[in-house]
Amino acid sequence: MKSSRDSLLQVFKLLLVSYGKQNWWPVDREYHRKEGSDPREEIVIGAILTQNTSWRNVEKALQNLKRVKALSFKRIIDITPEALQELIRPAGYYRQKAVYLKEVAFRLYPVSKVEKVSREELLEIKGIGRETADTILLYAGNRPYFVIDAYTKRIVKRVFGIEDNYEGLRKFFEENLPEDIELYKEFHALLDEHAKRFCKKIPQCEGCILTQLCTQPLR
DNA sequence: CCCCAGGCCGCGC
DNA sequence: GCGCGGCATGGG
Known part of the structure; x- marks a missing residue:
């Protein structure tokens, strides 16, 4: 039985290898340097x-x-x-x-x-x-709080078979991941990217990199 | 025409 | 605690 910790990190690594670093949150540093x-x-x-x-x-x-x-x-x-x-x-x-x-x-x-x-x-x-x-x-704030959005809820429901309210899902991530701010930032961004590409409202499972460990793969 | 997009508030129950 | 309607523009 694989632990949630192993699975979560595995999902992160698969998404990272697949999509590369997302470097959220985008900001115009040049603008702020000029304007103070x-x-x-x-x-x-x-x-x-x-x-x-x-x-x-x-x-x-x-x-x-x-x-x-x-x-x-x-x-x-x-x-x-x-x-x-x-x-x-x-x-x-x-x-x-x-x-x-x-x-x-x-x-x-x-x-x-x-x-x-x-x-x-x-x-x-x-x-x-x-x-x-x-x-x-x-x-x-550069502080260790995991962001849950509609995309995250959708992926967690399908991949892990878990449905929960916001705080429950936040704890699921924070308790099963090392407390690593850069990991939190990148993981959230990658989940959004994955939801846009494959885990849409109507899932497009063909070509999805998570199919092997997903509890609800279609087809 | 339809649905969707990096939610939140105020309300009723 | 949960479900609902309202909020509004722009793209597919």
Whole structure:
């Protein structure tokens, strides 16, 4: 009987060999060097904008913010709600997200707070749910919290036959993986890539590299 | 026309 | 605790 620990690491290694390093989270370091802002601010802002939204649309919003040098907490706080709405419109839910961005920028200013803020404190901020909290903690705070998203839930259900709520799945990963921040970052990114390529809503199992150890391979 | 995309909130139960 | 409707743009 293989342990979950062995299987999880095996899945990680297979995905890594198959797809290569993903190097999440993408940030424009050159922009922040010039403007004197912090790349971690872009990660937090992107984490809000990408909620249930394709990254392609998020990139349009991020470009708009850069164009007016507003990709920073300070500018997000000072800009009018209406102006912020228009800049992030391509990312969808723009009225809600404008409120969320202002609240998050205010509460996490300066961005160095991501080094110390607790998960519970993040979850008290309107607009930050479990996934966004863990995304901020892992990718901006460089802290060992495993991010669970819809893709992760789908793959875990099919490959391991496990269905659980968010916290249950997070513990499944954190308790069965070495506490390695770079591993957490890369694994999450690889799971997303795999879900997009093969483990779609309607699974495309032909050519899937995980078929051998998957509990529910089709065909 | 349809469905989907790197969720969250507020509500009812 | 879980399920649901609302939120919105852009691509396939």
